[in-house]
Structure formats: C-alpha cells, structure tokens
Amino acid sequence: MRAFQILPIEPLLLRDGRPFSTDEGALDATSLNAHAGHPCRLPAHADRATTGYSWEPSEVAILRDIGVAGPLLLKNETVCFPAPADAVVLDGKELMTLRPFEPEKGGCNLRPGLLPLKVTKDGKPAPGYTYWKARDMFQWLAGNVQESFLPEEIGDFLRATSLHGAIDPRTHTAQEGRLYSTEMVVYEQLKKGKEYENCDQKYESWSFLVAAEVSEEEDLCTVHTLGGERRLAAVREAP
Known part of the structure; x- marks a missing residue:
C-alpha cells in the first residue's frame, strides 16, 4: 500500500446527509466532525479522476475494491485521535x-x-480536548497514567458558516426554499491577537494520513476535490 497526506486547501463541507426542506432547522448544511471518514475515500476518487473511471455501476464496484486504510488526523506534524x-x-x-x-x-x-x-x-x-495527541492516547489505552494525568490541550477546528440565498427580483425577498446556510470545517489558521504574541507556533495546519492499494505508476499527487461543493485538497506522498 502507498501512504498519502491529504492537505485541505480550502474549508471543507463534510455533509451530514440531512435533506434540505422548509422545516425549522432543515435549511442548514452542517458538517460532520473533521475526523469523519470522507478523506479515506479520496484515493478512490483520485484513482477515478486519473484513470478515467465514471460513476457507472460496474466501475463503482471496481473503485470499492480499492483497499484503503485510515484516515489518521495530523496536526502540524503530530498524529492525533478523537478523544x-x-x-x-x-x-x-x-x-x-x-x-x-x-x-x-x-x-x-x-x-x-x-x-x-x-x-x-x-x-x-x-x-480544546476534542482530540488527543497520540502520545496521550497510547498512555490512556495502556492504563499507564497517574492520578494527575491530563492530556495536552490541542484545540479544535474552526467552523466557517456561509449564508446563501436567491432574491426574487419582484419582491426583493428571498425565494421560498432558496435561503440556507452551509457550515464548513477550516483546516488551517494563523493565530492573531495579543494572547498569541508569545506563542511559538502561530500557524496551525490539520491534514490526513491515508494508505491505499494503488500502483506506483499512478500519479495521485496533485490537487483533487473533496467533500461538498467540490472544495480543493492537495495530495502528496506521506512524509
């Protein structure tokens, strides 16, 4: 298997699958947790893009047979797990x-x-404790922790919400069923403000590590779409 690192270039919309409707609370496209399984499908999507597969049922079956492991969440250079x-x-x-x-x-x-x-x-x-570093997780699972054990606080993902709508040119009001919002997961940020002046690492970047059964001849290291609204993510060989 080949190992890849997936680096989201834009905030990603990881749809939770709920249908849109005019009911209260159903006009929001919210995103799943950032460690949801979407990234592990990217090698299959990338393979389709580079080899010319379509979404015909027979070809979808071929894509499903591609072995994929992961994803593992990576903050900067550190592997993390859901708490x-x-x-x-x-x-x-x-x-x-x-x-x-x-x-x-x-x-x-x-x-x-x-x-x-x-x-x-x-x-x-x-x-700030939604995710734990691998070091803390391994200690916890092994039961090798003291009474005063506390995992390192590594924060969580930012969420970016956008409002979308269609305006009726006659009434200048939103068209029925055309006003909705989307919530996206932000995978990189530059910490600003006085509270971060003495911070050693002001830039934070989250990415994913995955492994896939693809041949060495296939060049998947380029930019692909991932999640809803065809957001961009870069793929490179894992470090």
Whole structure:
C-alpha cells in the first residue's frame, strides 16, 4: 500500500446527509466532525479522476475494491485521535474517568448487559480536548497514567458558516426554499491577537494520513476535490 497526506486547501463541507426542506432547522448544511471518514475515500476518487473511471455501476464496484486504510488526523506534524469517550476533561483542568456501574436504586432503559456510566466529579467539559495527541492516547489505552494525568490541550477546528440565498427580483425577498446556510470545517489558521504574541507556533495546519492499494505508476499527487461543493485538497506522498 502507498501512504498519502491529504492537505485541505480550502474549508471543507463534510455533509451530514440531512435533506434540505422548509422545516425549522432543515435549511442548514452542517458538517460532520473533521475526523469523519470522507478523506479515506479520496484515493478512490483520485484513482477515478486519473484513470478515467465514471460513476457507472460496474466501475463503482471496481473503485470499492480499492483497499484503503485510515484516515489518521495530523496536526502540524503530530498524529492525533478523537478523544476517548470514557475520559472527560473538566473545566477545572482535571480528568474525570467514566466507568460502568450498577445503580443501587432505580433502574435504566439500556439494553440487557449494558450499564450506565458514573459521573464522579462536578463540572462542565472543557473546550480544546476534542482530540488527543497520540502520545496521550497510547498512555490512556495502556492504563499507564497517574492520578494527575491530563492530556495536552490541542484545540479544535474552526467552523466557517456561509449564508446563501436567491432574491426574487419582484419582491426583493428571498425565494421560498432558496435561503440556507452551509457550515464548513477550516483546516488551517494563523493565530492573531495579543494572547498569541508569545506563542511559538502561530500557524496551525490539520491534514490526513491515508494508505491505499494503488500502483506506483499512478500519479495521485496533485490537487483533487473533496467533500461538498467540490472544495480543493492537495495530495502528496506521506512524509
């Protein structure tokens, strides 16, 4: 398999699949989490673009047979993972471990064999811990952590929202069903402001690492479209 790094050039629209309608809350095209599986499909899309495949059913079957592994999330040069669901960093900068327990009184509506998780500390989840660095994740999974263990805060993706609409030239109002918004995930930013004056790394870039079963003769290292609205992403051999 060949390893590739996918670097989004523009904010990406990773559609959540909800249909548009005039119902309340249905006029927004929101994006999935940035670690959603869309990037792992890019090698197949790129292979189609470079070899001339179309979306005919027989050719789609060929694309589905392309082996793909990943993606892994990369912040600058560090591999990151979505934060474990059984660990919550509270706003007081302390880690709460969630463990199953059997209530002494009452009950729950979970399926047989499943238990609720016990909250042992007061507080709200702290922002900035949606993703953990690989070093912290491996320590957590291995159970090799101390009481004072706290993962490094690495922040989260920015979200960019755009408003779209069509104006009726007669009434100068939005046409029915033509006013909607799209939310996109921003993969790079330059930190500005006084709070970042002493920051060693003001530029942040997120990308993806994927592996695909493609031959060495196929040149996939160019610019491709990814996600909704044909946004651009660059592909290069993984470092």
